[in-house]
Amino acid sequence: SAIVAKTLEVARKHGFSDLSGKKIICLGGTGPVGQISALIASKLNAKVVITSRREQFVKELAKNLTKKAGRGAIKIVGEPANSDEQYLKIVKDADIIWSVGKAGVQIISKKLMNQLPPKKIVVDINLVPPYGIEGMKPDYYNTEFYPGIYAIGALNIGRLSNVYDAPRELLSKxxxxxxxxxxxxxxxxxxxxxxxxxxxxxxxxxxxxxxxxxxxxxxxxxxxxxxxxxxxxxxxxxxxxxxxxxxxxxxxxxxxxxxxxxxx
Structure with missing residues (x-):
């Protein structure tokens, strides 16, 4: 939920009124953080895609999460990915990318990031190098780390970033x-x-x-x-x-x- 709140905060700085209709890629999103974030985003009418190396598992997980999201939520999609080519196909038209995979595992390379079009927000919760997104740093906040692509690092998903209203907004909904x-x-x-x-x-x-x-x-x-x-x-x-x-x-x-x- 902190990921969703922080994403929404930065997204508003770039002209997004909310997450409705936005495509969000949840890289390595099969763990608790990814699942909860995907559920909340789906409830907010975002188009969520969860990735994993295990095709059958991620598709079944996405199906179950969609059921849990309930009536009115947008369908969550599961996509297998295990190479730059597969990841590029999935993330190139995304509005938002969440890297929520295993600590110390790089998912997206610099080479791939340089192939992406602008107007994206990238969040990486990894505090153990190598980070999930190459070029990311934990202290980044709304930082343009590739042309037109803005980063939020792990250290800015928490109290030290002086964000107090975002979690309250989630609860108030x-x-x-x-x-x-x-x-x-x-x-x-x-x-x-x-x-x-x-x-x-x-x-x-x-x-x-x-x-x-x-x-x-x-x-x-x-x-x-x-x-x-x-x-x-x-x-x-x-x-x-x-x-x-x-x-x-x-x-x-x-x-x-x-x-x-x-x-x-």
Whole structure:
């Protein structure tokens, strides 16, 4: 969902009002990130193509995802690809390219990128070199890295990019959801206070207690997070504080939206 939100943000800078009717190629999109992003984009009426080296698998996956996307969503297509020639055929007329494959695996070469026409947005979630798209860098944001082709790197799909409204816009599009802000939010928001899984101490526990209290004070049923550390440490805190455990649930943003899509 963060990929969809960030794509939409940059797309608007290039004259796209939304993703409706846009062709999105989800390279290596058979994993959880690719599947959820494809589902959301399909719900937004984008034409989504998922690629994989395994033809039968990707076609069956696309068929199942289309069913899960539900009524009104655009059909998701599965295409096999394992060479520059195959990838070129698939991506040349795309509006948006998402590289969401295995970390450290290059999918699209520089040679192929130089053959693409302009007016494209490319997103790569890979933080382990070689990146999914040759020439990509994790800190790119709306960066023209090939003529007329603009890049979004992995580091800009997250909090450090100062994007606060995009995930809220996604949640606000769900008609039966009431979005409630905590007292400290956006740039003033507190997190779990843990910079790595091994550094949860008495100081971070105090930060967690403060944030959990803010969440309880809203009366909300869910605390939505987009960081795996926040998800783990907030849940850990609630498990330790037994009287708070049933106050609300801490849920990952992508999982939350994904479950709603599957239930639709």
């Amino acid at each position: 769900i008609p039966f959801i009431e979005l409630i802000e905590m007292e400290s939010n956006k740039k003033d928001a507190l997190c779990c206070g843990v910079s790595a899984y091994i550094s949860c101490n008495e100081y971070s526990k105090e930060i967690q207690a403060t944030r959990i209290k803010e969440a309880i004070d809203t009366g909300a049923e869910y605390l939505i997070v987009s960081c795996p550390k926040c998800l783990a440490h907030f849940n850990c805190y609630l498990n330790e504080e037994k009287e708070l455990k049933n106050k609300f649930k801490v849920v990952d943003l992508t999982s939350f939206i994904g479950k709603l899509l599957f239930l639709n």
